Structure formats: structure tokens, C-alpha cells
Amino acid sequence: MAYQFSYVTDAVNANGWGILFYNLKQLLKTVGWTVLSSSDGLTYFPASDGITHNGLGAAGMANALAWFRIRQPSGGVAPYAGVREIVFQLIDQEPPSMHLYAKVSQSGGFTGGAPSATRTPSSVDEHLWIGSGTDAVPVGFQFYSYNVPSYTKYYVCVNDAAPWEFYVHRLDTTSGTLAFGMDAVIQAPVSDPEPYVFYGCGDGGFDAKINILNQWTHVEINGVQTWVMASNGSWMNAGVVIAPAPGLNTNVYNSRVDAFPLAWAAPSAGAALGNGRDEWKRVAHFKGFSKGIDWSGSSLPAHKDRGTIISTNDRVFIAGAWWPWNGGVV
Secondary structure (H helix, E strand, O other), X not given: OOEEEEEEOOOOOOOHHHHHHHHHXXXXXXXXXXXXXXXXXXXXXXXXXXXXXXXXXOOEOOOOOEEEEEEOOOXXXXXXXXXXXXXXXXXXXXXXXXXXXXXXXXOOOOOEOOOOOOOOOEOOOEEEEEOEEOOOOEEOEEEEOOOOHHHOEEEEEEEOOOOOOEEEXXXXXXXXXXXXXXXXXXXXXXXXXXXXXXXXXXXXXXXXHOOOOOOOXXXXXXXXXXXXXXXXXXXXXXXXHHOOOOOOOEOOOOOOEOOEEEXXXXXXXXXXXXXXXXXXXXXXXXXXXXXXXXXXXXXXXXXXXXXXXXXXXXXXXXXXXXXXXXXXXX
């Protein structure tokens, strides 16, 4: 198992977001994901990947309403391995922002609806992940890029083996913004019907903005909705659970910055998650620990610092959390 990476350094140019999503698609394909249908916003490809470049025009990813349907590789957690699908649609891009529409199917597959050059297919078990509206009139969620040089570097990280998690980040000089990702959950309850968290944020820190989108974890099983992440907050970090107060992330023996496993949870009704020793008391639903994300417990170290957990410089510090990294200079 190894993480694979790709970079975008010009996301504020005319085709920047097309470049980002083309890189995401190609990297996912490289590690075993399959594009089942697609559209360049001009032509519908019902059984193939018709997007062959990152720019405008025929077969381009940068066109308004271009979309692709992609399936997770086989292997991993049964019974949903190899059948989970995601549809990404780039509604438009007008630097420095982009509007994205995305849906997830746990096992039904996107085989229904009336797909076309500008309309995505539907699934009997689909959940809207990013954006709002309908397939006929999709409303994308706005991700900002900011038209300044410090906000022009993005990276895509995908796992080339089960459980196939992936992350898309914006890297800048001052603060990290997590764009979106599919995170695998370890140590989840055995009865958990969905061992992933689909999440995202717009602008701001990971902890402050994680609940902007329509993220979900559990789905309907036999017509019964088992659990959906709360809208008033959808996660907490295990560092606060472990430590009696926030900010205790410096190891007393070696003065190094410690990392804690990040835990996904939902708060009790009406309770907003924040920092403090009573954090755990406000959690009504615990989902499990992140497969690839670790939490620092404070704003230390500096943004984009590299860290070592398993191998040298295998993590990078963005928005209060440690993310997989390829060891290179950021």
C-alpha cells in the first residue's frame, strides 16, 4: 500500500479547476478506479471516459457542466467493495472560484435518470455529497481559490490499495483549506453499514468548516435511515478526548509535537462541538477513527511543516491536522 500524489500549481488560471479534476480522475484511474460514463459538457459518453485532456473544448475537463462517473476498485470492506460510485460535475469555473456538484452511491450504481452532456445519471441509493439542486438543475457548492499567487497550489492524494481513500487539498502560505475527500474509518462499530466519511469544506480551517456540505456516512438500509451526520457539527478530534484540555500536544519527554488519531463523531442535538474538557459529553454518535488523518491538538506546528510518523516526512501539517505526504519539499 502506498499513497500516490499529483499537483496543480495554477488553479487560478482559466482552466485551473479543470486541471485539478482531470488530475483527480486520472490518478484515481491509475490506482484502479473505473470511469463508467462521462461528459465533457458537450458530448455524452454513456460507457466510457471521453475526457482526455484538462482544457476547454471537445474532450476537455474544463468545460462547464463536464462530469464523470467513477467506481471504486474491488477489494476492501465487504459487502460494498467494488460497487461504491461517485459522480463529480464541474458546474462552472470562473477564477478564482469553482462550483462543484457531487453525489455518492453506496451500492446501487448510477444507472438511472436521464444522463446527457450536461446532466449526471442517478442512482436508487444516491446521496448528494456536494452542492444542491437536482440533476436537471444542479447547484454547485462554491470553492474559492483566491486570485493571488499564494493560493495556487493544490494536491491530490489517493491510496493505491484498499480502502482506497483520497484527499484533495489547497496549499497556501497562511492557512490550509481542505477541499474534499473520502476518508476510510477504522475501528468503526461492526454494525456500521458505511465505513467511510465523505466530507468537505469551503474556506477556512478544517475544524471550522467541515460541516458546510451535505456530507453523510450512514445510508438507508432496508428503507430505514440508520444515521446521518448532524448539520450542527459532524466530527471531533480524539486529541481532545485523550487530553483534559486543548493544546496539550507537546510531548513532555522530548518536547516534540504529538499527533492523535482523528475521530469522527456527531454531537448531541443542539450541541456545537468546540474545545474543552467536556467535549466528549456532547458526542451522541461515535463513528470511528480516521484511516489517514491525524490531529495535532493545536495550531502547532507551522502550516505546511512536514512530519514523520512512519517514514521520514510522510505527513504534512495543514489546518490543524497531519495528512499523508510524499516526503518532498512542500
